[in-house]
Amino acid sequence: MKYLIVGLGNIGDEYANTRHNIGFIILDALAKSFDVKFTLERHAFQSEAKFKGRTLIMIKPTTYMNLSGKALKYWMQKENIPIENVLIVVDDIALPTGALRLKSKGHDGGHNGLIHIIETLNSIEFPRFRIGIGNDFAKGFQVNYVLGKWTKEEESIFIERIDIAVEMIKSFTAIGIDRTMNLFNNK
16 A cells, blocks of 8 residues: 655755745655655655555655645656545644644645645645644735744754654554544644
């Protein structure tokens, strides 16, 4: 059984360690837990690992956030992975900093990466893993906030949460989204 784990973010040094790139950060930690590395492939940095009899295809799209659906669709087709075995790892300003939430489906919440994925798949019926980045910004400064670097306080919160996020992704592939949501959401 194959799973496609997609961490959303933007490529380039100017985006490294920004709130919007938490998907990339989580996927780097997931790959490290399996002792595998990413290589540049078509539309994404890609890595692969085995876990409990399953194959995890991990991608960090190189299409930039606003065209994330392009990389997702390519890898779903290339690896013949059904939508229910896809997990999108995404930042979310609607959740407090460090909150971790799995959802089996949902709308875009104004997130450009999710907007493009929904348009590309013509569906809201796909699992997503929302990572709370908070919303401590003045009106009109959302872009500056999400593309901004972590504060020391935020960093300390996320360092503790990254290992839990990795365990949640592994759990999703091993026991499914419903049981994983029951185990981890709201904890």
